[in-house]
Amino acid sequence: MLFRFGSAILLAVAISLIGIALEKESLELKRRVSRQHYQLDVLVDVHAKMKLATQQAGSPGQVLNSIERGELDVQSTQHPSSTNRREMPLLQWHLNRSSKVVEK
Structure with missing residues:
Protein backbone atom coordinates (compact mmCIF):
# COMPACT_ATOMS: atom_id res chain seq x y z
CA MET A 1 0.00 0.00 0.00
CA LEU A 2 2.84 2.36 0.79
CA PHE A 3 4.35 1.58 -2.61
CA ARG A 4 1.14 2.58 -4.40
CA PHE A 5 0.85 5.80 -2.42
CA GLY A 6 4.51 6.69 -3.09
CA SER A 7 4.22 5.98 -6.82
CA ALA A 8 0.95 8.00 -7.01
CA ILE A 9 2.68 11.00 -5.38
CA LEU A 10 5.73 10.56 -7.64
CA LEU A 11 3.46 10.42 -10.70
CA ALA A 12 1.58 13.56 -9.59
CA VAL A 13 4.88 15.42 -9.02
CA ALA A 14 6.22 14.32 -12.42
CA ILE A 15 3.05 15.44 -14.20
CA GLU A 28 8.51 32.22 -23.57
CA LEU A 29 6.92 31.78 -26.99
CA LYS A 30 4.23 34.34 -26.12
CA ARG A 31 6.97 36.78 -25.07
CA ARG A 32 8.75 36.28 -28.38
CA VAL A 33 5.55 36.87 -30.34
CA SER A 34 4.79 39.97 -28.28
CA ARG A 35 8.32 41.31 -28.88
CA GLN A 36 7.98 40.69 -32.61
CA HIS A 37 4.64 42.54 -32.70
CA TYR A 38 6.26 45.47 -30.91
CA GLN A 39 9.18 45.46 -33.38
CA LEU A 40 6.71 45.33 -36.27
CA ASP A 41 4.86 48.36 -34.86
CA VAL A 42 8.15 50.24 -34.53
CA LEU A 43 9.12 49.37 -38.10
CA VAL A 44 5.72 50.45 -39.43
CA ASP A 45 6.11 53.79 -37.64
CA VAL A 46 9.63 54.26 -39.02
CA HIS A 47 8.40 53.37 -42.50
CA ALA A 48 5.59 55.93 -42.23
CA LYS A 49 8.01 58.63 -41.05
CA MET A 50 10.45 57.85 -43.86
CA LYS A 51 7.66 57.88 -46.44
CA LEU A 52 6.45 61.24 -45.15
CA ALA A 53 9.99 62.65 -45.24
CA THR A 54 10.42 61.36 -48.80
CA GLN A 55 7.16 62.93 -49.91
CA GLN A 56 8.08 66.22 -48.28
CA ALA A 57 11.57 66.21 -49.80
CA GLY A 58 10.17 65.45 -53.25
CA SER A 59 7.41 68.03 -53.19
CA PRO A 60 7.56 70.55 -56.03
CA GLY A 61 8.07 73.49 -53.68
CA GLN A 62 10.96 71.79 -51.90
CA VAL A 63 12.60 70.78 -55.19
CA LEU A 64 12.29 74.31 -56.58
CA ASN A 65 13.74 75.77 -53.39
CA SER A 66 16.67 73.33 -53.59
CA ILE A 67 17.29 74.27 -57.20
CA GLU A 68 17.17 77.98 -56.36
CA ARG A 69 19.65 77.52 -53.50
CA GLY A 70 21.95 75.59 -55.82
CA GLU A 71 21.76 72.32 -53.90
CA LEU A 72 20.56 70.39 -56.96
CA ASP A 73 22.29 70.31 -60.31
CA VAL A 74 19.95 70.77 -63.22
CA GLN A 75 21.11 69.47 -66.57
CA SER A 76 19.42 70.99 -69.55
CA THR A 77 19.46 69.37 -72.95
CA GLN A 78 21.52 71.06 -75.65
CA HIS A 79 18.99 70.33 -78.38
CA PRO A 80 15.38 71.30 -77.96
CA SER A 81 12.87 68.63 -78.63
CA SER A 82 12.05 68.38 -82.32
CA THR A 83 8.64 66.82 -81.97
CA ASN A 84 5.74 68.60 -83.53
CA ARG A 85 3.09 69.08 -80.87
CA ARG A 86 0.27 68.66 -83.39
CA GLU A 87 1.25 65.05 -84.07
CA MET A 88 0.94 62.14 -81.73
CA PRO A 89 4.32 61.15 -80.19
CA LEU A 90 3.78 57.40 -80.51
CA LEU A 91 2.81 57.71 -84.15
CA GLN A 92 5.88 59.87 -84.78
CA TRP A 93 8.06 57.27 -83.03
CA HIS A 94 6.60 54.59 -85.28
CA LEU A 95 7.20 56.70 -88.37
CA ASN A 96 10.79 57.48 -87.33
CA ARG A 97 11.44 53.82 -86.66
CA SER A 98 9.96 52.68 -89.96
CA SER A 99 11.99 55.28 -91.91
CA LYS A 100 15.20 54.00 -90.25
CA VAL A 101 14.31 50.45 -91.19
CA VAL A 102 13.74 51.51 -94.81
CA GLU A 103 17.11 53.33 -94.90
CA LYS A 104 18.99 50.19 -93.80
Whole structure:
Protein backbone atom coordinates (compact mmCIF):
# COMPACT_ATOMS: atom_id res chain seq x y z
CA MET A 1 0.00 0.00 0.00
CA LEU A 2 2.84 2.36 0.79
CA PHE A 3 4.35 1.58 -2.61
CA ARG A 4 1.14 2.58 -4.40
CA PHE A 5 0.85 5.80 -2.42
CA GLY A 6 4.51 6.69 -3.09
CA SER A 7 4.22 5.98 -6.82
CA ALA A 8 0.95 8.00 -7.01
CA ILE A 9 2.68 11.00 -5.38
CA LEU A 10 5.73 10.56 -7.64
CA LEU A 11 3.46 10.42 -10.70
CA ALA A 12 1.58 13.56 -9.59
CA VAL A 13 4.88 15.42 -9.02
CA ALA A 14 6.22 14.32 -12.42
CA ILE A 15 3.05 15.44 -14.20
CA SER A 16 3.10 18.80 -12.42
CA LEU A 17 6.81 19.32 -13.32
CA ILE A 18 6.06 18.52 -16.96
CA GLY A 19 3.11 20.94 -16.86
CA ILE A 20 5.31 23.66 -15.36
CA ALA A 21 7.94 23.12 -18.07
CA LEU A 22 5.31 23.29 -20.82
CA GLU A 23 3.81 26.44 -19.30
CA LYS A 24 7.26 28.06 -19.16
CA GLU A 25 7.87 27.24 -22.81
CA SER A 26 4.43 28.59 -23.72
CA LEU A 27 5.11 31.88 -21.88
CA GLU A 28 8.51 32.22 -23.57
CA LEU A 29 6.92 31.78 -26.99
CA LYS A 30 4.23 34.34 -26.12
CA ARG A 31 6.97 36.78 -25.07
CA ARG A 32 8.75 36.28 -28.38
CA VAL A 33 5.55 36.87 -30.34
CA SER A 34 4.79 39.97 -28.28
CA ARG A 35 8.32 41.31 -28.88
CA GLN A 36 7.98 40.69 -32.61
CA HIS A 37 4.64 42.54 -32.70
CA TYR A 38 6.26 45.47 -30.91
CA GLN A 39 9.18 45.46 -33.38
CA LEU A 40 6.71 45.33 -36.27
CA ASP A 41 4.86 48.36 -34.86
CA VAL A 42 8.15 50.24 -34.53
CA LEU A 43 9.12 49.37 -38.10
CA VAL A 44 5.72 50.45 -39.43
CA ASP A 45 6.11 53.79 -37.64
CA VAL A 46 9.63 54.26 -39.02
CA HIS A 47 8.40 53.37 -42.50
CA ALA A 48 5.59 55.93 -42.23
CA LYS A 49 8.01 58.63 -41.05
CA MET A 50 10.45 57.85 -43.86
CA LYS A 51 7.66 57.88 -46.44
CA LEU A 52 6.45 61.24 -45.15
CA ALA A 53 9.99 62.65 -45.24
CA THR A 54 10.42 61.36 -48.80
CA GLN A 55 7.16 62.93 -49.91
CA GLN A 56 8.08 66.22 -48.28
CA ALA A 57 11.57 66.21 -49.80
CA GLY A 58 10.17 65.45 -53.25
CA SER A 59 7.41 68.03 -53.19
CA PRO A 60 7.56 70.55 -56.03
CA GLY A 61 8.07 73.49 -53.68
CA GLN A 62 10.96 71.79 -51.90
CA VAL A 63 12.60 70.78 -55.19
CA LEU A 64 12.29 74.31 -56.58
CA ASN A 65 13.74 75.77 -53.39
CA SER A 66 16.67 73.33 -53.59
CA ILE A 67 17.29 74.27 -57.20
CA GLU A 68 17.17 77.98 -56.36
CA ARG A 69 19.65 77.52 -53.50
CA GLY A 70 21.95 75.59 -55.82
CA GLU A 71 21.76 72.32 -53.90
CA LEU A 72 20.56 70.39 -56.96
CA ASP A 73 22.29 70.31 -60.31
CA VAL A 74 19.95 70.77 -63.22
CA GLN A 75 21.11 69.47 -66.57
CA SER A 76 19.42 70.99 -69.55
CA THR A 77 19.46 69.37 -72.95
CA GLN A 78 21.52 71.06 -75.65
CA HIS A 79 18.99 70.33 -78.38
CA PRO A 80 15.38 71.30 -77.96
CA SER A 81 12.87 68.63 -78.63
CA SER A 82 12.05 68.38 -82.32
CA THR A 83 8.64 66.82 -81.97
CA ASN A 84 5.74 68.60 -83.53
CA ARG A 85 3.09 69.08 -80.87
CA ARG A 86 0.27 68.66 -83.39
CA GLU A 87 1.25 65.05 -84.07
CA MET A 88 0.94 62.14 -81.73
CA PRO A 89 4.32 61.15 -80.19
CA LEU A 90 3.78 57.40 -80.51
CA LEU A 91 2.81 57.71 -84.15
CA GLN A 92 5.88 59.87 -84.78
CA TRP A 93 8.06 57.27 -83.03
CA HIS A 94 6.60 54.59 -85.28
CA LEU A 95 7.20 56.70 -88.37
CA ASN A 96 10.79 57.48 -87.33
CA ARG A 97 11.44 53.82 -86.66
CA SER A 98 9.96 52.68 -89.96
CA SER A 99 11.99 55.28 -91.91
CA LYS A 100 15.20 54.00 -90.25
CA VAL A 101 14.31 50.45 -91.19
CA VAL A 102 13.74 51.51 -94.81
CA GLU A 103 17.11 53.33 -94.90
CA LYS A 104 18.99 50.19 -93.80
